[in-house]
Amino acid sequence: MENKPMIMVTNDDGIEGPGLQSLVGLLASTNRYQVCVCAPDTEMSGVGHSITWQNPLQVKQVEIPGATAFAVPGTPADCASLGISKTLFPRVPDLVISGINKGSNCGYHILYSGTVAGAREAFLTGVPAISISYDWVGGKSTVKDYKLAAGACLPIINAILADIKNKTYPLKCFLNIDLPTDVLNHKGYKLTKQGKSxxxxxxxxxxxxxxxxxxxxxxxxxxxxxxxxxxxxxxxxxxxxxxxxxxxxxxxxxVGEKDTDYYSVREGYISVCPLSALSHAETDSETYFKEWLPSVTECFSSSAL
Structure with a gap:
């Protein structure tokens, strides 16, 4: 078991969410990974990167075939942090996967997403991570689509683990993956950037x-x-x-511009978007404030006298 790569799965839809269950089921069925789960015991969508700070968390072990799983009354960031701490599992996971989320997580909505936060929390600690979301549409999507989405992500997961083993995988970013509604007939994988949708x-x-x-x-x-x-x-x-x-x-x-995450998903592609935890201002804004700050501080310093 120790020779197998260890994957820890979390999410924000709750540990009973069909997206997580489908992903864990597929990973376990390959018999290539040691699969662990540390996920919220209830839905935590939209909580962003919030954490539990002052209260203890009562963790309970639950049954998920093929995995060692724990339900946590906390946020996705809590779960990711706990799962990689070596207090819950015997070692640090090789890879953390957050998802599969019900609904896309693109553009500005990444800021609200508990799914993305689960991956970001692992990234902040130096653990490779990816977040996965499926563009669920009521009346069109079914639970089976989660299995298709998991299968479509498997080549990426395998490639990441191979690069981690070879020590060639970059640690200065994490990946946010969004799959289109018609995932069975997706147009392929597309490297994108975070848009403004x-x-x-x-x-x-x-x-x-x-x-x-x-x-x-x-x-x-x-x-x-x-x-x-x-x-x-x-x-x-x-x-x-x-x-x-x-x-x-x-x-x-x-919607935002072309070649961004949300636009590409709507075009039928699987969006693979590298993210970091840092937020940089637009170049024109930086230029403005570079000139603005000295004049403001000089003006207000003089008028205060």
Whole structure:
């Protein structure tokens, strides 16, 4: 067992999520890896890179065929950190995989994504990592698509582990992989860059605290899943009569330029996007502030006297 590469899987959809279950099942079936799982015990979509700081986490071992698995009442970043700490598993994993997420994680939505955060947390500690998301569309996608998505990622996973063994894999980035809705007929793998695609969000005052669904239950780029939400489904409770209820609503979609992650996924490609943890300002902004800061500090320093 020690001779096999160790892969640790996490996610943000919860340890029972079909994307994680499909990925773990495929990895275990190859009999090439030692598979471990450390994932949230409930859905943690949209939590970004938040962590549990002051409270202990009560970890429970769960049964997943072919893997050693633990459910954690924490965030994806918590799970990744715990899983690579050598306190839960006997050694540091060779590779951390976060996913497969229900919904794409492209563009600005990467900032909100718990899936991407799971991979980023491992990357911050120097452990190779990838995040995987599938562009789920209601009415078109099925659970079987997760298995197809896992299979499509297997060549990348095998190649990464081979490079890790040969000590040629770069450690200054991690990969964010997004698979198109029609993953069976994908057009191939495409190296992309993070784009600026984003759903334009707003707030709507509602009169019911009914089960209206989580608008951002997954960081998906789809808008059609909101069509059947009834904002006035039931009467307002006595408690909510003394307060105001507001709910997010989608007001538009900004796609972004070509050759970026989201655009490529919509074109039917598997987007492979190298990411880092650093955020750099645009060149023109840096130029502006380089000239702006000295003049501002001089002006305000003089006027303060």
């Amino acid at each position: 984003i759903i334009k969000m707003g707030w709507k005052k509602i009169t019911s605290e009914a089960q209206v669904g989580k608008i951002l239950s997954t960081m998906t780029m789809e808008t059609d899943h909101l069509a059947n939400i009834d904002m006035n489904a039931t009467e307002v409770s006595q408690e909510s009569q003394n307060s105001l209820l507001y709910m997010r609503e989608i007001r538009g979609l900004e």
